[in-house]
Amino acid sequence: MNETNLTILLELKHPIIQAPMAGVTTPEFVATSAEAGILGSIGAGYLSANETRQFIRDVKERTKKSFAVNLFVPERVEVDPLYLRQAYEALQPIGKQLGLPFWEVTLSESEFDRQVEVVVEEGVKICSFTFGLPDEKTVRLLKGNDVYLIGTATTVEEAKLVEQAGMDAIVVQGSEAGGHRGSFAGEITMIPLVELLGAVVATVQIPVIAAGGIANKEMMGKALSAGAQAVQIGTAFLAADESGAHPLYKQATLDAEVGCTVLTKAFSGKTARGIRNRFIIEMREEVIAPYPYQNDLTKKIRKEAAKQGNTDFMSLWAGESVHLSTSEKLKAIIGKLI
Numbered sequence: 001m002n003e004t005n006l007t008i009l010l011e012l013k014h015p016i017i018q019a020p021m022a023g024v025t026t027p028e029f030v031a032t033s034a035e036a037g038i039l040g041s042i043g044a045g046y047l048s049a050n051e052t053r054q055f056i057r058d059v060k061e062r063t064k065k066s067f068a069v070n071l072f073v074p075e076r077v078e079v080d081p082l083y084l085r086q087a088y089e090a091l092q093p094i095g096k097q098l099g100l101p102f103w104e105v106t107l108s109e110s111e112f113d114r115q116v117e118v119v120v121e122e123g124v125k126i127c128s129f130t131f132g133l134p135d136e137k138t139v140r141l142l143k144g145n146d147v148y149l150i151g152t153a154t155t156v157e158e159a160k161l162v163e164q165a166g167m168d169a170i171v172v173q174g175s176e177a178g179g180h181r182g183s184f185a186g187e188i189t190m191i192p193l194v195e196l197l198g199a200v201v202a203t204v205q206i207p208v209i210a211a212g213g214i215a216n217k218e219m220m221g222k223a224l225s226a227g228a229q230a231v232q233i234g235t236a237f238l239a240a241d242e243s244g245a246h247p248l249y250k251q252a253t254l255d256a257e258v259g260c261t262v263l264t265k266a267f268s269g270k271t272a273r274g275i276r277n278r279f280i281i282e283m284r285e286e287v288i289a290p291y292p293y294q295n296d297l298t299k300k301i302r303k304e305a306a307k308q309g310n311t312d313f314m315s316l317w318a319g320e321s322v323h324l325s326t327s328e329k330l331k332a333i334i335g336k337l338i
């Protein structure tokens with residue numbers, strides 16, 4: 001066991017955080033993580049406030065240990081309806097391939113503020129954020145209720161903003177990471193984990209958590225030696241038995257080869273790393289609406305593709321170490337890391 005200030009504070013046996021993965025984390029997945037002595041996190045980004053409450057209760061039924069809830073900080077984005085129409089039309093050839101010549105699109109609305117209230121009401125003691133920072137009022141409310149706050153940064157500048165906003169710890173997300181970039185200030189910058197970690201540790205006072213491409217003991221040791229107080233792992237847990245990922249998505253991670261992941265905005269309008277597939281290739285030159293609109297536009301495609309078992313058009317989010325994935329009980333995967 002590697003004891004750090006953070007593991008003592010969060011009462012963890014091991015300095016590992018099971019990455020919140022919206023759409024993948026299940027109550028069983030989060031509770032198993034907590035029971036194994038690491039920090040389980042609910043990926044609540046796409047959930048309504050009521051769904052978030054239910055998810056929290058489902059985890060509480062399975063473990064008495066603490067766990068985190070991860071929220072997407074909403075962004076205000078203006079979009080020209082004409083541009084939205086063009087982005088929708090750009091998706092039609094793919095829709096046709098799935099037998100969807102036309103589909104209705106519902107624009108989603110973030111329930112962030114109500115989710116924050118649910119976190120407080122349900123007595124959750126750890127809350128993490130990505131895609132930005134909560135405002136002062138939210139920080140005050142959460143801290144007033146003894147909630148430990150974790151922000152996400154992809155550059156040193158963002159790390160400084162995270163610290164200034166009053167977060168208690170910070171996840172630094174290296175360029176290797178699977179899923180969406182947590183970037184929120186300035187251009188998307190792709191900095192490898194080791195480099196970013198060194199720079200952030202030298203700049204901020206709060207505990208730093210390393211994320212991106214960590215998939216074995218050696219990589220974890222390297223991050224901890226470079227000053228991280230814990231690591232946050234997503235991809236290496238994707239194919240675990242308890243993960244809610246589609247069986248074919250799990251299989252894609254098990255079949256993955258070195259260098260098979262790319263960055264794309266095509267699924268959601270926000271830059272994310274996933275396994276290259278036909279959707280990403282066919283959308284390369286097309287009009288893409290900003291996040292969250294593109295996410296709303298492609299929702300039906302992704303759902304239909306999953307229903308048909310067609311991985312060509314599913315989002316297969318994964319980090320650069322996806323070729324190291326194994327399919328086992330989550331506890332066994334964690335066991336190999338410690």
Ligand SMILES: Cc1cc2nc3c(=O)[nH]c(=O)nc-3n(C[C@H](O)[C@H](O)[C@H](O)COP(=O)(O)O)c2cc1C
Nearest residue numbers: 019021022043130177178179212213234235317319
């Ligand atoms: C499938 C998937 C979904 C993710 N969803 C979220 C999320 O909802 N919230 C979040 O903060 N990070 C999310 N991430 C990013 C992780 O927090 C973390 O940065 C990343 O998994 C680390 O890199 P790795 O996947 O190589 O371990 C996601 C990552 C993956 C692979």
